[in-house]
Amino acid sequence: MSADLQLFNTADRKVSTFKPLTPGKVGIYLCGATVQAPPHIGHIRSGVNFDILRRWLIASEYDVTFIRNVTDIDDKILHKAVHEEMPWWAVAMKYERAFCDAYAALNVLPPTYEPLATGHISQMIELMELLISRGHAYAPGNGDVYLDVRSLSSYLTLSNQKLDDLQPAEDADLTHKKDPRDFALWKAAKPGDPSWPTPWGAGRPGWHLECSAMAHAYLGEAFDIHGGGLDLIFPHHENEIAQSQSAGWQFANIWMHNAWVTTSGEKMSKSLGNSLQVQELLKKVRGIELRWYLGSAHYRSMLEFSFEALEESSVNFRRIEGFLIRAAEILGSEIGKTISPEFKAAMNDDLAVPTALANISELVKTGNSAITANDKKELAAAASDVRGALAILGCDPFDPVFATSGNDKKELLDGLVSLALEQRTSARERKDFAASDLIRDSLTKLGITIEDTANGTRWTAN
């Protein structure tokens, strides 16, 4: 186990020690959403996974610049606009907001910068001019601009494929392409579609071009980490590499890809309906619990979704949360945030969150035993290690982000429950257990859980 961060790089499929290009700084580009539908938990898992990476880098004292783009123009958005009878930009903005809400509900930190594709057309045109001048792209005259894959010295290095092994696209248009595998940097405008003027005609950007242009605009010719979902390796990331390296840029140093959330062993698809949309699941569990679930599996492992597993994960989280709340009550002060050596070692090992979770469980056990033994020193140490770990995972229950919205009836509730508990306590003192149990049962029915502890009775509302 190294003291330094080890990360798996898709490019060589090996785990190696992370070395930033500039000491103390890290630049990350994460492929964000194409805003054409509400986010499901697969989309948001990617956000959570890379948010944990980001928080860990920050905790490791790196100055992190985190870019996550928004693809706000593409075929599906245009189709959706027709279907929903809205302007394309209204569709994009509507779903962009849905993604923002989902990220916020799960405590995914806002990116340092969050560029929109449509805000970077001039950078894309400059990149195309550069690629054409270097002999790697061509404009056949129909308004499209293509990348000439046969001109590349290397291609498909991430997915380890051979150009000639690719199945030819069914709809390959050979009237303008030099090779069926050449891909569009720019698409000529069709009647009625939005378009931007270029030296080769009006049109709109291809998907791959925008990421190369935006990564370059915010992170420069070379940066540390490029992330995204596993399914982006080909073609999206291969094509980003092709564009950027053909432009003479070094581009990303490390490629990281998160695995999917699956259902019944299969990758999520829209055919599964709306039940796995973030907003739907937030009706069943709290944001902090959904995040705990999505973050709990290793980022490179498939996460097989089930409502049972989600519930189980929530039960696990509530136990840890309950410990921290009890610890804060007993210590009478705010819990600190520290990083245990075991947690650090696990996170440095390619973000081994499941191993880190095992450490958190051990710490909770130690802390609970310290409560029983009335050892406040050990309790404080365990609690701050637990809170520090949860904060890295974005699941600190004391984080104001997760604060339940202001309840102006809180004092009233507190007073009423206290009143009932006083009655119960006096009943117990005179050994009238029938009366005391009646009070407890009544409170239980109202959703209030009673615990008799060494320090008196405590209650929690669920």
Added chain:
RNA sequence: GGUCGGAUGGCCGAGAGGCGAGGCUCAGGACUGCAAAUCCUGCUACACGGGUUCAAAUCCCGUUCCGACCUCCA
């Protein structure tokens, strides 16, 4: 056809040659007036067939099954 992953106990989910990860569930115990919470104990698993090794869930060969990508999917 090419490329890449996966199969671990009742369930979820780590590990990647040797010390029973952890969680959830369940059973028993301690504590409690009874509970709740907590702690302790128990439930000894690695798809199949070969092989390498003192030692294999882990390495090698083969097989079965499941999945992903192959031109706009996180």
